[in-house]
Amino acid sequence: MKLHWSPRSPFVRKVMIAAHELGLAGRIETVRTVVRMGMPHAGLLRDNPLSKIPTLVLEDGRVLFDSLTIIEYLDAQAGGGRLFPAGPxxxxxxxxxxxxxxxxxxxxxxxxxxxxxxxxxxxxxxxxxxxxxxxxxxxxxxxxxxxxxxxxxxxxxxxxxxxxxxxxxxxxxxxxxxxxxxxxxxxxxxxxxxxxxxxxxxx
Amino acid sequence: MKLHWSPRSPFVRKVMIAAHELGLAGRIETVRTVVRMGMPHAGLLRDNPLSKIPTLVLEDGRVLFDSLTIIEYLDAQAGGGRLFPAGPxxxxxxxxxxxxxxxxxxxxxxxxxxxxxxxxxxxxxxxxxxxxxxxxxxxxxxxxxxxxxxxxxxxxxxxxxxxxxxxxxxxxxxxxxxxxxxxxxxxxxxxxxxxxxxxxxxx
Structure with a gap:
């Protein structure tokens, strides 16, 4: 899995904390992608037309975003229900x-x-x-x-x-x-x- | 259920479309709550400190937001899995x-x-x-x-x-x-x- 990543984005950090909690951090290849409010990133736009990080590219080419979607996906890969409680x-x-x-x-x-x-x-x-x-x-x-x-x-x-x-x-x-x-x-x-x-x- | 609502908010509209699709619109009491970027709403701040709509107040006093959370809650009230597909x-x-x-x-x-x-x-x-x-x-x-x-x-x-x-x-x-x-x-x-x-x- 390839993650459009930056060391300073708090939204990326959410995903990486989840990956560490779930034991999946080693399966994520991070790619440094710098985005700013006034400067869309040409490479990122191809994966995510909003030019926002985190954006996750799966092995089969499917693309997932935003951070909540990615974290729930990772949680499911780790068996499900670990970071998302069930019921009320x-x-x-x-x-x-x-x-x-x-x-x-x-x-x-x-x-x-x-x-x-x-x-x-x-x-x-x-x-x-x-x-x-x-x-x-x-x-x-x-x-x-x-x-x-x-x-x-x-x-x-x-x-x-x-x-x-x-x-x-x-x-x-x-x-x-x-x-x-x-x-x-x-x-x-x-x-x-x-x-x-x-x-x-x-x- | 009481929904902090406005006729012009597209995020509120998402919730109301979901409610209509699920047959739950009649159970939602809408309360007109006007928020603007530069003007927090004093009454809404008590239910949602971000002063954002939609915000849903349940019968038991619990408060749910944002629109995605509320829609998944409504989906579950209607039996689940109707607006959120299962699996990949x-x-x-x-x-x-x-x-x-x-x-x-x-x-x-x-x-x-x-x-x-x-x-x-x-x-x-x-x-x-x-x-x-x-x-x-x-x-x-x-x-x-x-x-x-x-x-x-x-x-x-x-x-x-x-x-x-x-x-x-x-x-x-x-x-x-x-x-x-x-x-x-x-x-x-x-x-x-x-x-x-x-x-x-x-x-």
Whole structure:
């Protein structure tokens, strides 16, 4: 399997954490593919016309994306049901995933906006990003005991990657302040071998 | 079930089309909730800290999002496997969904950027939006025979909603030009009772 990959994409990291958790990392050939908001990647466009990573190309040529699709595929290759709980717990896990992933979407947009010249920034967007990020973190602080009390899976991966991305790109937000339960949960996440093997690197 | 809803959100429309296809539309109480990129919605923030729609509140108070999570939940309530094929076809369906949904994400961003004062627009973004949208539409034109040949499901819903959103907000793109197979497929999509019952309205 060939994965369009970057060491700094939090969405790619979700896939690689899942691969490590499932014992499949050795079967994935990573190909460095750099994409930016304003610069589509010609080679990647052939596999994924949205020019987004992660994108997985299977041995038979079939192409899978986005990160959630790829992770559920890998989970099935490893026997199924390891990162996706069955029964009613599935909807909580998928909603947690949507929260972590949606927070990442928001943070990536925020970073793009923040890096523009001040005259090109939209004030209401910046303020909306702040409100929604703080609300998400407060929600997760209340959710932290349930995160710790449920089997590690797709929701934990997305939330862990979002918090680590805050450390990587938004250290000034000091997200741990006033959120001791979430900080403690993230400490356990970051210590997992799958998380340690996939830490973002600024290069 | 209470759904945070808007008549113009293509992501909400995905859920409502699914509900109609599954015979569950009558069980959903829609609540008009207006969200904009720069304006979080105070009431919605309590249910979904990302302030995004659709968000579904169940009778027991549990909250589900995003649209994909809600649709798979509704599918399960209707017996399961109706909008999500089993086996290897699942990955194709989820990838089609990711393409339609990713195209919608891109189009919503594009619209936000396009509506800014010219001095605040980022030229490379606008050009990237064009390249990726055209690449996605060309990909879908090649895919159209397979769309028509597979059982209607989650992938078709996302792609159909993305094409209808192009008609609604990007009529100037004339996406049908040079894409007769995709145009024919969309005609069939738009004629389904579920699509007719959920057409976007500018009000």
């Amino acid at each position: 717990a599935r909807w909580d896990a998928l909603t947690r995933h949507a929260l972590g992933n949606g927070l990442l979407d928001l943070l990536v947009l925020w970073r793009n906006e923040r890096d523009k010249p001040p005259a090109a920034q939209t004030t209401e967007w910046m303020s909306s990003f702040t409100v929604r990020t703080e609300a998400s973190l407060d929600h997760l602080e209340r959710e932290a005991p349930h995160l710790g009390g449920s089997s590690f899976g797709i929701g934990h991966i997305a939330i862990g990657c979002a918090l680590s991305y805050l450390d990587f790109r938004f250290a000034d937000l000091s997200w741990r302040t006033g959120r001791p339960a979430l900080a403690a949960w993230h400490k356990g996440f970051a210590a997992r071998p799958s998380a340690r093997a996939t830490e973002a690197a600024d290069d | 076809a699942r990955w194709d369906a989820l990838t089609r969904h990711a393409l339609g949904n990713g195209l919608l994400d891109l189009l919503v961003l594009w619209r936000n950027e396009r509506d800014k004062p010219p001095a605040a627009q980022t030229t490379e973004w606008m050009s990237s939006f064009t390249v990726r949208t055209e690449a996605s539409l060309d990909h879908l034109e090649r895919e159209a025979p397979h769309l028509g040949g597979s059982s209607f499901g989650i992938g078709h819903i996302a792609i159909g909603c993305a094409l209808s959103y192009l008609d609604f907000r990007f009529a100037d793109l004339s996406w049908r030009t040079g894409r007769p197979a995709l145009a024919a497929w969309h005609k069939g999509f738009a004629a389904r009772p579920s699509a007719r019952a959920t057409e976007a309205a500018d009000d």
